[in-house]
Structure formats: C-alpha cells, structure tokens
Amino acid sequence: MPLIAEIFTSPVDPSAPRADPYGPNWYSVNPYGNFYYLGPGQTHPALHTGDDLTYWPGGPAHKPIYAIGNGRVIYCQRVKNADGSWSSWGNVIVIEHVRPDGSKVYSRYAHEEDFLVELNDLVLRGQPIAHVGNAYGRFAYHLHFDVSLTNVLKVRPWDWPGTDQDRLYRDYVNPTRFLQENGMATDQDKLKAVRDSLSGALEIVNGMLAAPQPTPAPAIKQATVIADPSMNVRAGPGTTFADIGDAFKGERYNVKDAEGAAGWVVIVDGPKAGGYLSKQYLSFQ
Numbered sequence: 001m002p003l004i005a006e007i008f009t010s011p012v013d014p015s016a017p018r019a020d021p022y023g024p025n026w027y028s029v030n031p032y033g034n035f036y037y038l039g040p041g042q043t044h045p046a047l048h049t050g051d052d053l054t055y056w057p058g059g060p061a062h063k064p065i066y067a068i069g070n071g072r073v074i075y076c077q078r079v080k081n082a083d084g085s086w087s088s089w090g091n092v093i094v095i096e097h098v099r100p101d102g103s104k105v106y107s108r109y110a111h112e113e114d115f116l117v118e119l120n121d122l123v124l125r126g127q128p129i130a131h132v133g134n135a136y137g138r139f140a141y142h143l144h145f146d147v148s149l150t151n152v153l154k155v156r157p158w159d160w161p162g163t164d165q166d167r168l169y170r171d172y173v174n175p176t177r178f179l180q181e182n183g184m185a186t187d188q189d190k191l192k193a194v195r196d197s198l199s200g201a202l203e204i205v206n207g208m209l210a211a212p213q214p215t216p217a218p219a220i221k222q223a224t225v226i227a228d229p230s231m232n233v234r235a236g237p238g239t240t241f242a243d244i245g246d247a248f249k250g251e252r253y254n255v256k257d258a259e260g261a262a263g264w265v266v267i268v269d270g271p272k273a274g275g276y277l278s279k280q281y282l283s284f285q
C-alpha cells in the first residue's frame, strides 16, 4: 500500500505557511517560467522548470532539504550525460507522491551535496533527504526544485525542456503555486471546513464561531451497596415512592444521577433497570 500524500510543504522550510511556502528567509532567484541563460558563458537559453532557492542571510549552503510530501524515492544519484561524463545536474532526487485520488505528483531536487535517502526509500513529508549543494562547483549554492504532474520525471529524471514552452507548461507546474494550493491548512482553512461541515447548525456568538452545545448525557458510574443487609429499590427518587425490590450488601449496579433529586441514582441496566437507589447506602469508587 503506497504512502498517500495529501499535503505538500516547502522543500526548505516545512513549517512555512502555505501563503509563503518557502518561508521568510528563502527566495526563488530564478522563478518558474523565467527565460534565462544557463551554463558556462551563459550561452544556453532555457525556460526555468521550477524555482532556484537561496537563503538570506548567510546563504543556503549545506542547509537541509526536505521531502515536500509523503512518497517514494524513485531516483537518487549523480546524473551522467549520454557520453558518460558527469552532467551539470550533479546529484538529483525524484520523489513520487500518490494523492488520495490515485493521481501522482513528482518532485525533483537538484544540485545537492549529499543524499540522506536511497532509491526506493519511503519518505514522509518534512523528512530531510539531502543538503543544499552546488552541483560539484558548477553553480552557486542553491536548491533547484520543480514539480511535475506528468510522468516525465519518472521516465527521465534529468528532463530539461530548454526553450520548449509547450513542453514546459505540459510537464511542469509552478512549484510556488503548487505549494500554496496544496499546503498545510491554516486555522482559517480549518475553520471554514468546520463551518462547511456543520452548514447551518452554527451560530455566531459575540463574533466567534460556535457550534451548538449538546446537552451532556449523565455519566454512568458503578455503585456498590453498603447497606447491611439490604436497601430498598424504589419506583422513584424518594422514600415516598413504592418499594419495588431489594438491593443487597456488596451488589454492584451501573447507575446515573437521578434528574432533580440530588441524593438518588437510577439503575441503568439489568433486571432492576429503572429502579432508584438512595446514595447514602451506596459506595462509589
């Protein structure tokens, strides 16, 4: 059974609010869809597939990278080019996440300086998976992070559409927006869910949202007869009610407080259910 991913949080600050999913100190210096030049001499034009995340103050070097959701590691290695040379990707992790509806999300983390997970590991949201690196000196320290809703990263973990805008929009989503839409619910969101689920059964009291208070049922407790040798079981809560039987010393009864009669309890089950007992001849543990 796969781990289900319902919520997705920041790869660099899992406690960040969904509205600002990377947190207050992280910045995307190369946002999704940005046209830029990549590589030595800045000669390779590309549309950015995700966010390049850096940290201020102090820089992002060696900071932990976290799984954005529950899932399984489906790629975890230093990438090689077709000719066997090392790729400028450096180290790459791809995690496959299965959502409650069975659809899949793929998250990719690149240029790490190490791996804290292995291929096929199951990971939990917020679990550290690596540390921010620089792709073996190819780039400034940063985390390249992107999200795909197609299987392109399963087939080609090193996928890079370059300047192909159709491919970009088909295979990658804006990771900032994805986290904003799928992040941890805020208190405001939770309040809305409660309000929706109780639709109409709520009232606003002094500006606060309040559910109607159900009347609590009287607690059932156990009573032991201490009268020696017995006590009367009565038809109502008082000595003027008819004597309908006897309860003997040491017998135990499940009882609850009698409404409107502080000194009396009513038996809730058994052959004498409905009979009343005076509390002064009972012991309650």
Ligand SMILES: [Zn+2]
Pocket: 030, 048, 050, 051, 052, 143, 144, 145
């Ligand atoms: Zn990047």
